[in-house]
């Protein structure tokens with residue numbers, strides 16, 4: 347039987363998976379400008395809008411299957427797959443479902459008991475908590491960049507979402523408060539009202555973001571590692587592709603500095619970028635900034651009914667419906683190589699599975715440091731580690747509070763840095779706060795809200811502590827963060843807490859299987875935009891000499907936040923779309939040209955080496 351744990355990030359029991367409405371068309375619920383959902387603060391709630399009776403989770407994974415450690419279809423040893431995906435984070439699931447939709451037979455192997463990784467959920471005392479971010483980009487019903495919506499649609503799934511009228515509220519030093527309204531004009535007017543002398547600069551910087559977003563939004567998004575597709579896009583949309591090529595090696599901070607001089611406004615742009623990349627604007631690729639700073643106004647930030655964890659559950663169900671498989675409690679310990687080609691994987695319990703291709707959704711540090719048993723780090727990996735280091739992990743607090751502690755019309759997402767801009771990137775400096783029950787009250791018992799608070803923290807702070815000191819440290823740091831929130835936003839917060847669970851970087855490492863609990867890669871120095879970020883193929887373990895003649899693919903691919911374009915749920919979804927396209931081409935499900943491939947992959951590899 348599944349052993350119950352009391353640490354954060356673990357569902358309370360198989361019976362307490364969040365329930366999800368039966369699939370229904372994507373619907374953006376209307377919202378009243380200036381007012382918010384429900385009548386928070388009074389304890390009176392709007393009618394439950396969230397989960398209906400049928401738990402989608404059960405459709406994905408029955409209690410018996412969970413106990414047996416298998417998904418549907420019993421034991422799969424001996425079967426041969428087109429692709430094995432290690433890990434069911436959003437990156438892995440999008441790859442798997444896209445491949446299944448193209449007709450491939452896929453096996454997803456997930457170490458944990460439910461799908462989703464950092465986009466998973468857990469339940470406690472009637473609260474349904476998102477493990478990671480509750481800020482969902484790419485989840486609208488328009489354009490080409492709604493990649494979450496498209497990923498669900500590819501396997502016949504749709505979900506109901508709730509639009510967030512204010513995508514973020516910044517609480518910054520010198521009492522600067524900026525609300526990022528869903529309507530772009532409202533946001534820009536608010537920002538200009540705080541910095542009237544920088545009106546031109548503001549319009550130019552965010553104008554450049556729109557150039558990027560509009561170019562991205564006009565393309566059909568597939569693998570940039572597939573030359574037939576890439577040349578086709580250049581042919582169809584030359585200006586848009588050249589715009590993207592122009593911004594590819596640039597960072598947001600440098601562009602902001604071309605137009606803006608006010609140091610406080612530049613610091614605000616740093617904070618905007620920190621959310622996108624966990625580093626300041628000078629180190630944030632302009633393409634990523636353009637994508638996020640505009641999608642929040644174009645498609646908007648939309649929250650899925652039933653919580654973020656409902657997305658991977660729906661994808662896992664769609665995958666199974668397409669005839670592919672997912673196994674839980676399947677801890678991959680080895681990628682099996684034969685003649686320098688990845689041919690399968692071995693699990694910690696000794697089971698082996700074989701396939702044409704292997705795709706790792708584990709971080710690159712885990713993939714190349716633990717799963718691949720090779721003596722020397724492949725040259726491309728060494729190059730990646732030269733440019734990128736592991737971003738710190740997170741200290742997170744999941745709380746249930748009495749509803750009356752929140753003032754009426756409280757926003758859903760907040761970023762708090764009270765006194766000193768210099769503390770933006772310091773451990774425990776900036777605080778991220780999401781209150782998803784502002785949008786979907788059904789995630790908490792009547793009269794209560796969820797507060798999900800997180801801040802950066804390094805695993806080094808937590809290593810080697812005896813259990814008692816570890817618990818005391820969690821208590822001290824969480825008390826301090828709650829005190830800061832009490833001072834800045836919610837007087838009386840501490841006494842309103844009815845449930846609290848604290849996770850440290852060790853918790854993230856343990857439950858998300860991420861090396862040092864890292865949030866993802868961050869550039870060591872100022873990067874050349876996105877130029878150095880690896881795509882999905884891994885360069886052959888054979889000598890580079892062969893690369894012009896042999897396809898530089900050894901059957902192993904990576905997907906997730908340590909691949910182009912980096913951290914973020916929407917970013918890993920794009921990584922999944924790219925990966926699935928490249929793999930499908932390599933196994934004959936999409937068009938490809940081996941000769942062009944070899945030259946193109948070599949060229950991209952050279953670009954990365956000069957980054």
Ligand SMILES: NC(=O)c1ccc[n+]([C@@H]2O[C@H](COP(=O)([O-])OP(=O)(O)OC[C@H]3O[C@@H](n4cnc5c(N)ncnc54)[C@H](O)[C@@H]3O)[C@@H](O)[C@H]2O)c1
Nearest residue numbers: 433435436437457463464478479678859906907913914915
């Ligand atoms: N606090 C937050 O807001 C937060 C925290 C972390 C990540 N995130 C978001 O999620 C993104 C990451 O998504 P992702 O898809 O790259 O990865 P992920 O970490 O979400 O998922 C990886 C999955 O692979 C599984 N896995 C890892 N090693 C395995 C092994 N050896 N065998 C079997 N399964 C294994 C893990 O259990 C996990 O489910 C981040 O960039 C970030 O945007 C958010």
Ligand SMILES: CC(C)=CCC/C(C)=C/C=C/C(C)=C/C=C/C(C)=C/C=C/C=C(C)/C=C/C=C(C)/C=C/C=C(\C)CCC=C(C)C
Nearest residue numbers: 479481590591622634637759760778779780911913914917
């Ligand atoms: C190839 C070559 C060389 C060239 C060519 C040119 C071209 C064509 C190019 C193209 C390109 C492309 C297509 C690109 C794309 C890109 C993309 C899609 C991107 C995306 C991105 C995204 C991102 C980054 C995202 C992110 C997000 C995030 C991170 C989020 C987060 C959140 C959080 C943390 C939460 C917060 C909270 C609070 C505050 C509460």
